[in-house]
Amino acid sequence: MYDFLWLVPALPFAGFFILAVFGKKLGTRLSAFIGVGSVSLSALLTLLIGLRFLSNPPEGHAFHQVLWSWMAAGKFQVNFALHLDALSLVFIFVITFVGSLIHLYSTEYMAGDKGFSRFFAYMNLFVGAMLLLVLGDSLLLLYLGWEGVGLCSYLLIGFWYNDPANGYAARKAFIVTRVGDAAMAVGLFLLFSSFGTLNIQEILNKAPQVWSVGNQTAVIATLLLLGGAVGKSAQLPLQVWLPDAMAGPTPTSALIHAATMVTAGVYLIARMHGIYELAPFSMTAVAVVGAATLLVAGFAGMAQEDIKRVLAYSTVSQIGYMFLALGVGAWSAGIFHFMIHAFFKALLFLGAGAIIIAQHHEQNMFKMGGLAKALPITFWTFLIGSGSLAALPLITAGFYSKDAIIWFAWAGPNGSVYLWAAAVFGAIVTAFYTFRMVFVTFFGEQKIEVSHYPRWTIHLPLIVLAFFALFGGFIELPGTMGHFTLFSDFLKSVLPVEMAHHESASLEWFSQILTATLALAAIYLAYVLYLKKPHLVAAITDTRWGGDLKRFFLSGLGFDWVYERLFIRPYVWIARINKRDFIDLFFVFLPWLSRQFHYAFSYTQSGKVRRYIWGIALGAVVSITIVVFL
């Protein structure tokens, strides 16, 4: 069974190839069949491989498949090889499983679009690149997938390229993530110069011998890798691209936020956990970045009016939780939250997409309302997703995954009470803006006629994802509730098991009950402010300070404003004064010189035969002179 591992990334790539080459001729039905089929087959294969992995794990809990030698130059040798262990298995499961549901959903969402087959080609390539990223056994192969998802995000965000704003958003996403990618590339060079290899397992094995704990090179290398992760995963200070990435079709957003792309940074840090543990400073940096991001994105999420932007900021903030978990050393808690987040975030985006096409592509949720009756299945599944995002206690999966992170932010190896406080506060903010969205969209009076009632292709993914968003959490229960650790036991072969540095049931109870109570209070506050007494909100935002604060939050805490002045304007200014690029002068000089020679020689081509003879005579004299006298 394991020998078919290569088919998992190969199938989406094959789908992409067929759709890209023959897309126009295939027609809608066949394009959809190939697009959905390739990813679904890959999901099925992943399921079979996963079952095999659970029942009969390979030697050393890792399977290695070398496909061919990619490049070899002296000591530098990179194989095109796949590495399957528990961590990558979790990732490929989420990518193919959630990915295939999103593909199925897209057949309805994108129906009638001119770029139907092009859309599926990009989506397949996206899934394929992400699978390569998580299956690659060397950092170089990981980097290939890393750039692949970057390219696909660019293509999909700018999918409706007729609108210049979409093209702008696509370029923004590409350039901002590129900043992180550059840091990561430097990090890879540094790792290669330290270890002489880019093979991940070799690096992890060698690292404790080469580097002592707190080694400066280790700190720099891990910080550079963190730079790459921050760019891809939209963390502070490179989070600005993700809210604008909403320009793409909604299934794209679901794919970017849930299954691919933004979780790449989480994967990278979890995968390289061995070297992060040698650099405590970097671990702290990861945790602080995560904590800061989850707060910033939470504040921004409270003021958004576009339903997709609310979800975008919620993704930034939830990835912040994952970074926090990784940073405090709660590795499997971070991966657990990744998996649960993939379920409920895909669910929320797909639900939002169903709402958007039901409302004539209106995205401003304050123009919607009262949809609970009109779209019952969408409403209930969206409610489940929101409950999971807001971590409604006991009944939702999000509670179990987020609770683990909040607890370890305090009690984990690198935890502190400040990180814990940030995480708890973030949970409250999350609950508030999530249910603000639910109340505004689904309750109150209906403002727009429903223009499209979803069919089974939309309902099926919603229901399946809702099931997982509700019950997926029961595979890992906290210490206070039975201490059931199926998920972290599964990851034990790859990631070290987190140890709480003060095991204390009463403290854990305190943390859980406090978070749960405050989250419920925040939901009640959203209920009061946006359903019962909407004039209260208006009264707050009408005051000078309230209005300023709202604009500040709406703009994503002014990061775009700062970057505009700090980077974009100076850059444009330099570009303008250096219009006649001074380095270019040398290259302009070369054609100028050859053109001068051209004029000089064409002047000798006068057509006057006697001059040519003079030329011959002179040439003969010169050559004879040389022969005779030299």
Place this chain on the structure above:
Amino acid sequence: MSEISLNTGLIIASILFFTGFLGVMIRRNILFMLISVEIMLNAAGLAFVFAGARWHAPDGQIMLIFILTMAAAEVAVGLALMIQVYQKFKTLDSDAVSNMRG
């Protein structure tokens, strides 16, 4: 019969050659330029014959026959071109043909 020395012979040949060369250089009329080229060819042939006589080898005479053959062909082509030029330009001035430059 007194033999002419090689030196004298080569001097005669080079005088002939440069006469022809000078003609090609300063004459404008294509007909005269062609005649001058013929003189240069014959000067070269003369030099071959002198050299052959000096070394008692037949090669010099063979080369002369080659040159004569070649000259005949060249004259045929040259005269044909000249007729064309005359029909086109109503003159045999070589400078007038300079508008065929590349």
